[in-house]
Amino acid sequence: MAESARSWHLDDPGAFLGSVAQFARPRGPDLLTRNEPILAWVEQRLAAGVFPYARALMESPAARTTLRDGAGREATGVNFASQDYLSLSRHPAVTEAATRAAHDFGVHSAGSGMLSGNTRMSLRLQEELGDLLQAPEVMLFPTGWAAAFGTIIGLVRPYDHVVMDNLAHASLQQGAASATPQVHRHAHLDVAAAREIVSGIRAEDARCGILVVTEGLFSMDSDVGRILELQEMCRELSATLLVDVAHDLGASGPGGTGEVGAQGALGQVDLVMGAFSKTFASNGGFLALHSPAARVAISGYGGSWTFSNALSPLQTAVVSEALRIVRSDEGEALRVRLLERITRLRALLADGGISCLGQPSAIVPVPLGSEVVARLASALLAERGVLANLAEFPAVASGTARFRMQVMADHSEADIDEAARAVVDAISEANTRLSAAGLLGVA
Ligand SMILES: Cc1ncc(COP(=O)(O)O)c(C=O)c1O
Numbered sequence: 069m070a071e072s073a074r075s076w077h078l079d080d081p082g083a084f085l086g087s088v089a090q091f092a093r094p095r096g097p098d099l100l101t102r103n104e105p106i107l108a109w110v111e112q113r114l115a116a117g118v119f120p121y122a123r124a125l126m127e128s129p130a131a132r133t134t135l136r137d138g139a140g141r142e143a144t145g146v147n148f149a150s151q152d153y154l155s156l157s158r159h160p161a162v163t164e165a166a167t168r169a170a171h172d173f174g175v176h177s178a179g180s181g182m183l184s185g186n187t188r189m190s191l192r193l194q195e196e197l198g199d200l201l202q203a204p205e206v207m208l209f210p211t212g213w214a215a216a217f218g219t220i221i222g223l224v225r226p227y228d229h230v231v232m233d234n235l236a237h238a239s240l241q242q243g244a245a246s247a248t249p250q251v252h253r254h255a256h257l258d259v260a261a262a263r264e265i266v267s268g269i270r271a272e273d274a275r276c277g278i279l280v281v282t283e284g285l286f287s288m289d290s291d292v293g294r295i296l297e298l299q300e301m302c303r304e305l306s307a308t309l310l311v312d313v314a315h316d317l318g319a320s321g322p323g324g325t326g327e328v329g330a331q332g333a334l335g336q337v338d339l340v341m342g343a344f345s346k347t348f349a350s351n352g353g354f355l356a357l358h359s360p361a362a363r364v365a366i367s368g369y370g371g372s373w374t375f376s377n378a379l380s381p382l383q384t385a386v387v388s389e390a391l392r393i394v395r396s397d398e399g400e401a402l403r404v405r406l407l408e409r410i411t412r413l414r415a416l417l418a419d420g421g422i423s424c425l426g427q428p429s430a431i432v433p434v435p436l437g438s439e440v441v442a443r444l445a446s447a448l449l450a451e452r453g454v455l456a457n458l459a460e461f462p463a464v465a466s467g468t469a470r471f472r473m474q475v476m477a478d479h480s481e482a483d484i485d486e487a488a489r490a491v492v493d494a495i496s497e498a499n500t501r502l503s504a505a506g507l508l509g510v511a
Pocket of ligand 1: 283345
């Protein structure tokens with residue numbers, strides 16, 4: 069590509085430095101204008117072509133698509149930036165279910181779950197999810213975020229404690245912070261550390277509630293929570309376990325049961341919550357549980373259920389149809405194909421000298437290291453016709469930036485081969501160019 073046609077440049081080293089964390093606590097009485105420094109930083113990065121966030125789809129989130137960034141630049145290519153692990157968002161049976169629901173119910177839920185927003189389709193979806201997860205009680209929420217946040221604030225009070233994995237999703241962290249000042253974070257996947265905190269709390273207070281929070285599949289590292297060990301520990305110490313299965317339910321595990329099924333914990337976890345937005349082709353979230361009392365408490369005190377409109381009829385019908393496919397032979401075949409593509413991508417990257425993080429899942433985290441290299445590699449990757457999300461500090465630890473490549477069942481082998489080549493080349497070219505410009509190692 070001619071240098072003049074490039075969508076990025078190295079003329080402004082400032083665009084490769086800093087993070088949103090440094091603008092998080094602006095001072096001054098004007099809540100609006102005091103945020104001008106972050107605007108300037110984002111614009112600086114956009115001008116240099118190294119701000120791969122808030123991009124908009126110009127077409128559907130299929131295996132190939134086009135994204136437009138905030139400066140109006142478009143990039144077309146193989147799409148690893150969308151969350152549609154089984155490629156159900158354009159499945160004919162799923163779109164047909166949406167059309168039928170629009171015809172039968174209209175397109176709006178017209179109320180919260182508390183105020184008649186659910187439909188007979190919602191009741192059926194609750195039953196189907198309960199059957200999959202072997203839990204008698206299921207609540208539906210308008211988003212996965214709402215499910216995480218509403219569950220925690222619905223159950224936990226300021227005199228209670230939340231003990232959570234350091235890498236738990238923002239929805240869980242913000243729910244915990246809103247519910248109680250007593251939030252404890254432990255080292256990632258470290259059950260012994262969690263146990264030490266929980267037993268310390270229990271030794272001092274026999275009556276407080278303790279919510280332990282983990283995830284099925286952690287989306288930044290592609291590794292998995294120790295569900296059974298944590299549940300056992302919770303039983304022993306009178307704590308309650310919440311597992312967020314947003315990324316694994318439907319996409320992995322026997323019959324699509326995700327990590328709960330894969331770890332032999334079906335029907336045994338206190339609280340299983342998830343999002344429909346990764347595999348089930350829709351916004352929305354859910355909570356599956358065994359306690360009717362907890363369900364009623366969350367419906368009263370979990371604001372995101374009580375005071376936010378329910379899933380629309382279209383969303384409910386889409387999730388229901390997606391769930392039917394997830395549980396069918398077709399779903400099994402899609403998971404097999406997805407895993408083949410994941411394995412192929414990880415193997416090709418390994419051949420290119422890149423050791424992906426974690427274990428095989430629909431999320432393939434490609435380590436890039438410094439934010440400087442990561443930002444240029446991301447621009448070079450898009451230039452090569454491969455679209456992937458960039459995770460950098462503070463979403464991940466400083467100096468551990470990575471591409472978060474989201475694989476879909478519809479990716480062809482050729483897509484995977486093209487992507488692996490492009491990733492290896494983009495990282496190599498980023499290092500060469502930054503080194504030539506004297507920018508390697510600046511931070
Ligand atoms: C682990 C986890 N939980 C919850 C959510 C929130 O889900 P949603 O985006 O569907 O609201 C996400 C979304 O990124 C997530 O990754």
